[in-house]
Amino acid sequence: MFSVGEIIRTGETISSGLGDRTTKLLIITPIPYGHKFAIKDISKGENILTYGEAIGRATQDIALGSHAHIQNIEGLRGRGDLESQEV
Numbered sequence: 001m002f003s004v005g006e007i008i009r010t011g012e013t014i015s016s017g018l019g020d021r022t023t024k025l026l027i028i029t030p031i032p033y034g035h036k037f038a039i040k041d042i043s044k045g046e047n048i049l050t051y052g053e054a055i056g057r058a059t060q061d062i063a064l065g066s067h068a069h070i071q072n073i074e075g076l077r078g079r080g081d082l083e084s085q086e087v
Contacts, residue, residue: 006033028065036068048073 008014008031016025016039023039031037036050042062047054056073066072 007031008037026065028063029067031067038062038064038066038068040064042068047076 008027010027010030012027014025014027016023018039025037025039027037029037036048041064042048042058044058044060046058048056048058048068054076056075058072059074060072062068062072
């Protein structure tokens with residue numbers, strides 16, 4: 001178990017589950033406590049999904065096992081400039 005401020009370290013292998021499927025995943029960048037990481041390769045411009053909802057868009061390619069946060073994701077929620085566009 002991790003406490004606030006701890007990270008998942010580069011080189012650690014974790015188990016990620018979705019439904020009845022569990023996959024082992026190699027972490028390739030440090031992941032701070034409470035942050036997200038890519039469970040698949042994500043292409044620049046692709047929507048970022050959390051619990052099936054689009055929460056952002058990749059501003060660059062994000063590799064499987066990499067930290068996914070404000071350095072490589074732009075938010076899609078609460079943006080007046082996107083109101084007339086489909087997300």
